[in-house]
Amino acid sequence: MAEGGALLGVELVTPEARVWSGQAKMVSARTVEGDLGVLPGHAPLFGVLVDGKVSIKDIDGTVTEFEVHGGFLSVSNNRVSILTESAN
């Protein structure tokens, strides 16, 4: 971790609702180029997601997994937003 103890502000949203929002230690997702893990301090990034799993590891270490259907991930300033058409 580049900035020790820093956290990611994560938003997982679909057109119909905000599915997950909060602080997390790590986010991993599958983009068109392969699996991608995001830790705090990650460089700004735009990525296109493919159908697959997005997992979010929150502050106390529990991992939540979502099945996403297409979508899009953006990272900037320790802020991760995942936009997808459906997630569950």
Added chain:
Amino acid sequence: MGAQLRVYRRRMRSVKATKKITKAMELISASRIVKAQQKVWASTPYANELTRAVSALATYSSTDHPLTTAEEDPQRAAVLIISADRGMAGAYSNNAIKEGEQLATLLRERGLQVRPYLVGRKAVNYYKFRNRDVAGTWTGFSDSPTYEDAKEVADALIKAFLADASSEDFGIDEIHIIYTEFQSMMTQNPLAKRMLPLEVVETDAPIPTGLLPMYEFEPDANRVLDALLPRYIAARIFNAMLQSAASEHAARRRAMKSATDNADDLIKSLTRLANAARQAEITQEISEIVGGADALASASAGSE
């Protein structure tokens, strides 16, 4: 019962039945406005995130994407009109359709051909009645549109947009949308907006200034835009549909409320008329009885 009184009572019964219906529709619409508003709110985070992403991308990358560049010599413009499936909502659908006519006139003045895309049975019927050419219609979900509905419309529009307008018949160079903005329970405005070529709408939260981060793109900026822009269009259409649905319910509630109030007034005046008719009947009966008794009394007085 006299004939006059019977006629009044019959009219009162029918007005009361109508009032029950309008009152019920008013209550249903009132409860649906709240639901529709909640849906609008639920869709805002997605729209905001998407807008942030699109504006960031438009600012930080210098790619030429067909969806962001304006055609130099536009030929055709699509006008997407969002109206209601059902009536009984006052001027709601009409206002949207009229806004569409105005926009079409403006576009024609600029020398563009107008291709109408219609959502909602009211707009479809309006165009069908006038025998106009329609490029696409969708009906059956104006009450509570889902994202899938919006996506279907968006896909059709984007497909037509990406097709070459000068060589293909269904190609379009501009996309405009007409929807009804939900301002409050009392105010809803029909609005016309240009969706494509893109004017990125800034949300209330501006992007922080200062050092702009250099974004990495995975796989590359163009492909990211490819994936992002259709979603952006779909999200905007979805938001427009949701706002229109909320507006539709609000307009219907207002129309049904005034219908209920009118029925109340009508019942009141009919009750007065019926009372007068009944009283006149009673007065007449009494005078007949008194007259009859008088005649009997004078007849029997003469015989004694």
